[in-house]
Amino acid sequence: MLKIENLHAYYGKSHVLHGVNFEVGQGEIVALLGRNGSGRSTTAKAIMGLVDCQGTIDWNGQTIQGKKAYEVAHLGLGYVPENRDIFPKLTVHQNLQLGQKGGAKNARWTFDDMYTMFPRLKEREHTEAGVLSGGEQQMLTLCRTLMGDPDLIIIDEPTEGLAPKIVELVGQYLKELKNRGISVLLIEQKLTIAMNISDRALVMGHGSIVFEGTPAELRENTYIRKEWLEV
Amino acid sequence: QKGETVKIAHIDPLSGLMAPVGTNQLKSFQFFAEKFSGAKNPAGVKFEIVSFDNKLSPAESLNALKAAMDQGVRYIAQGNGSSVAGALIEAINKHNERNPGKEIIFLNYAAVDPDFTNSKCSYWHFRFDADTSMKIEAMTTFMKDDKDIKKVYLFNQNYSHGQQVAKYAKENLARKRPDVQIVGEDLHPLAQVRDFSPYIAKIKASGADTVITGNWGSDLALLVKAANEAGYTGKFYTYYTGVTGTPTALGQGGAGRVYQIAYNHYNMGGDMAKWMAEFKTKFNDDFYTGSVVTIFNGLSEAMAKAKSTDPVKVAAALEGLSYKNYNGEVEMRKTDHQLQQPLYMTVWQKADKKYPYSPENTGMTLAPVKEFPSYVSSTPTSCQMKRPG
Amino acid sequence: MSAVYKFKPYNVGRWVIWSLFALVLVCAPLVFTSNLSTTMLAQMGIAIIACLSYNMLLGQGGMLSFGHAVYTGLGSYMAMHALNAVSAGQLGIPVSLLPLVGGVAGMGFAVLLGYVTTRKSGTPFAMITMGVAELVFAMSLMFSEFFGGEAGVSGNRVAGQPFMGITFGPQVQIYYLIAIYTFVCVALMYAFTQTPLGRMLNAVRDNPERVEFIGYNTQRVRYFAFIIAGFFAGIAGGLGALNFEIVTAEVVGAGRSGAYLLFTFLGGATFFFGPILGAILMIIAFVLLSELTKAWLLYLGLVFLFMVMYAPGGIASLIMMNLRVAKFGKLRQIWTSYLGLGVTAIVMLAGAGAMIEMVYHLQLNSALGDSVKFMGVMLNAKSLDSWFGAAFVMLTGLGLFELARRQYSLEWGEIQTEIEKEIKRRETAV
Amino acid sequence: MEFFIISMLNGLSYGLLLFMLSSGLTLIFSMMGVLNFAHASFYMIGAYFGFTLNQVIGFWPALVISPLLVGACGALFERISLRKVHPYGHVPELLVTFGLSYVVLELVQLIWGRTAVEFVPPELLRGSAFTLINHSVEGMRLVWGAAPAELCSAADAAIRVVCTPFPATRAFMMLIALLMLLSLWLLLTRTRIGLVIQAALTHPEMVESLGHNVPRVFMLVFGAGTGLAGLAGVIGGSTFVTEPAMAATVGSVIFVVVVVGGMGSLSGAFLASVLIGVIQTFAVAIDYSFLALAKDMGWALSAATQENTFAKLTVSQVAPILPYLFLVLILIFRPKGLLGTREG
């Protein structure tokens, strides 16, 4: 579905991605791992058209490189950024409303789905999102993106700041997404959850992919883990 | 002095709220500088106008004054805004005192604050317009004979000009028509009010049949407009109906009910009619600041008399000078340098054969209803003129 | 865009800069000797104090005020009343100290009015200052006892005992008085930026919330800064009163406040010296430009539009960016580009200017003949030749300018990368 | 009584005029956070476009087309200038509109001259909407349109009859203002545009990633806001005067409305306009001063105090500056504005 070849990305003049190649297939959870600053978030932003990049990004056979973010989103890509970016002055419900795309027909998800998934959000439905607790905000961003009915969801460190129990929950929901046929590109820091739920794992280092394989293979490969992941 | 060039600096707003008026007057000066140059004046001098935009600001005017001095200009003409005139008078007084031999004369063609020829009178200042007290004098003389006037409302802008109009109107009415009742008095901020209908409602409620107002610009036009709309049928006695922009804004409204007091009007005939027609074809604008002509007349007479263009001599010659002007015989009163000249009461009405001149192509005109000889409007002065030397 | 560069205050450099500043102040009237230029120089000095004091609020405190003229203006009025009292022999202070009266007055009003305005920040602050300014202006026309009505209050600065033959009558003497005040005030205001309160003001601008959690009351910080700014504003006002010897309602008007805002920004609110440039430009624009061309307001508006769009840091930031390039010895690489840019810009502007002047001429002065003098060339506003000529010049200029600009931005980008690299290298080398 | 009714009507209509002027500003200000100093300039452009179109195609088509044209100008300005400046923050945004207001003023003067132009409303609006007849014997009555002359005069001199017509232009203005209120309300509540913009102010990238074309929405909102100013311009220009100074005279009072009402609150702006309109209108009628107050209280005042301008100042004299007093007081005591929900 998503195919990335030789992707280079820049912030102004600084060259951050140096030729990234990978694919995400239908209904697949792919974990993108790596240390701080290795360029994972940049990859996500490049796909969404939020940073300058060169190379090819193919989405269902169509090149989306160079397209504007809203065009990319309309083609069915969803993005949950790492810094949450909830809209602080809008209520929870309004935040979700904004997730819906203009002229969306019968989407896979409804408000109720979201509220059953995270009952906490239902309770805070009409509060300004800015005052939500850190964890609640994290739930909200995920739901907001789902409301746009994406076919592939790129999700950047979703478990950051979540209580251990909720982290598990998020893991389950990501699997659930997969069951509904949605692909997931999961950018993670915490190995545990990524290893548990992903079909494939990618490790990124200094702006390129240094490992690709199943979680099991990664577990075996101590060199990669030592050199490119945790100490 | 024949063949000499006399530079006159015109310091008035060419940008901002009052720009249309200032621009019109600059054109008037340029037009008549040409008309009066050379053999066409008794002194045989050539007049040249140097223009400065003072943005209606006293401080900017002082800059302009400095710039004019740098260019060797010795005659300054200004008219819009008493604050500017006041600043110029002060500055010129000080300059003349501190720089003997480089004296400057101030030709005031429209700033009507009576103080300039009373408490603040200056030897270097000459006023060619009639001051507020004189205009009110004539206006009330006219009103004296109109027995229909019973209740008067004073409606003015809240700054010195408006306050003075109100003050003199009260004094004069009390003297000439003690039976007339002043049923209301209002001062509103200058150029701030967009909707005059509350005031009109108030005026109506007071039962006034006549309004005296010194308002100008949109403050006058909107006032009359609001009055028409609200069905107010009283009369307006004004100062500045004929000034740029107001005729258009008034339009057909207010015919027969809006009066103006001034030292000239649109249908003076004679040379003036020719000039106005020529002015109109040349600039597509109306000439109404008659004091410009008065200034050129007076200045050239004085220069001829003084046989010099040196301001010191010209000032001495100009003092007390009597000369013929388009509106009759006029005199620059020696005691206070206030020109004594006839005034005219005119009324806003449809232009016709007799009074054909239609400002801003409105189809309307200001038709004269009465002329007041100089002595009628002449007011006493408290000036203690300090003469140099 | 916002290339940030910190000016290292080498002490030698500082001495040189301040001495140069003093030298310029001393020599300016010897170079520009006409009446107009002396008074313009004096006004520049005043404007410098006013704009710098305004920038204490805008640049350093992040307070967008629409009513700074209230403090300069009321300072002017008080100084003028004091001057009149001196003339009348009721007050025994030398004329040279009257600006301080203005300063104290400005401060007093800032204490009074600032108490309400500085309780808020951001847009509410801006709007309150606008409201206060409108109120003060309206009152200035209503209360003629203090404000002198439309005619204002005037006075004679030759009052009291002359000191060593200095009467302050001649413009040059008043210029030097202003120059001394300017120098001292600029130095004091610079010093202020280096004090604890000055620094906290920056902190309040950047993140008022956090300031509360390190022990400071943000309102207090803003209030104190406002008072100090009011003091310097008042001094500027007092000097203005001495310079013009008349004070009218316009000194507290919205136009004046707006001018401080615009020109402070144009000069560059992020650098200390920015407002100084702004102030000088302000006087030039108001006094000279308006005499030079009828279209001055149009030019002013356009300059503003483009400056804000392309150089939001003001002139000062442009200068600093190039200084940085110079400091890394790269100015030589780019100066040909600048030359190209400059020449093509002049060509383009000449064309555009000619057309604008012709339009204005048709509008305003068509009766005075069809010829317009522009940059030494006689143009005929009614002939197609002139129009085609001007349009041709402008379009050629535009085309070449665009080429030059591309070349320039390419080089500029390269130089910036090189500099970044160099900085990184130096950092790691440490 | 008749005075009261007429004053009330005047107050309401003035208030609605204020609302009409500021509705577009409210839209832009509340949604985009842009303090559009050139709003009044767009109002002026609307009036001048209306004036020209009125001569070419008549008033009613002009009423539709000139706001559209003004809106297009606004959108264009947003596209080429404001958008560039947006990332730098609010002060530069404000300054760029400040610069624009100079340019617009000069351009208007270049095209239409420096003096007022004669922009007359169509026949239909020139008359009165209704007339209030106060008959000292028969009481008060209301007649649609202009009252015939015989109704306004009485044969018997002892009977006092006063006719007060209410101008049709004003009635029309009130109608349009209400329509604006309605359409804005619909726009804000029935569409997500408001949400998109508010969200985009702080997190433009995020909103784009959710599939919203943010720049276009910004442009449309700015265009709509300026278009509303243009509509107000056509009506204001024909009701009052169309002149280059018209922008400057309404310039700051419309900010007062928006701020007093509460930034971001349409209903607040509406309430504020009507309140300001009514209060100001009635204040005009009150000739009460400190001096009078002191007299009523029986205080003895020295002669000097009696001549003091401050003491002599009447309520009616300060009426036109009441909005600013309001503004300052509101911001001090209720910084959110009357119905606002947020500060700043």
Place this chain on the structure above:
Amino acid sequence: MSTYALELKDLRKNFGKTEIIRGVNLAVQPGERVAVIGPNGAGKSTLFNLISGRFGPTRGEILLNGQRIDHKKPYEINRMGLSRSFQITNIFPKLSVFENLRCALLWSMGYKYTFLKFLSGLKDANERAEQLMEMIRLEKKRDTLAMNLTYAEQRALEIGITIAGGSDVILLDEPTAGMSKSETSRFIHLIKEVTVGKTLLTVEHDMGVVFGLADKIAVVVYGEVIAFDTPEAVRANAKVQEAYLGSSVADSQAGGH
């Protein structure tokens, strides 16, 4: 009776109708390190906001070293010796690292609102700022503007600002959020180092950090403190496991990165 460094008595806070903090009682001894844990939205940050004066409590008392501080302004509380950091980085973006730190300590060194002394002349303040900078290992970035720092550096600066004033009660809200494992452990070291002898309250979700840092753990669930005890006791507490830790704790402990 010894006074507690910080004491909360039946503290309550409502936002609108919802009660977010429902009667919290907590007493922290001087010098104790307390970790506050709990599910998302339990009210941990709100609790910090109440203590530091960002919000006023609806009911209840807060005592700092025996003195009431509820309903005081944040700056007053700070002057009384309590300082906090923020969950979302909250620094002075346009000031350099050095200036950030110097600003943070000016008040405590008694310079208040002075404008009659030069900053460069404040030897003591400058020295202390330099020290702090070394402590948080940012001395190489002395003149870098805070907004140009990396995320981890900004977090370090956040803590630097918090401790600069020398307050003896310190509240840290998720100090290690968004950091990698290696950074986190470095950071715990740092925190331990700079808060020697001080009373410390931290909110954390990372159990590694929590158990590495705390003498005592307070568990907040639904606006109430359901447990306040030593780490071992809390870990064993069934209620806590149920409400917060879930099964993964065992994992993460076992994983023992």
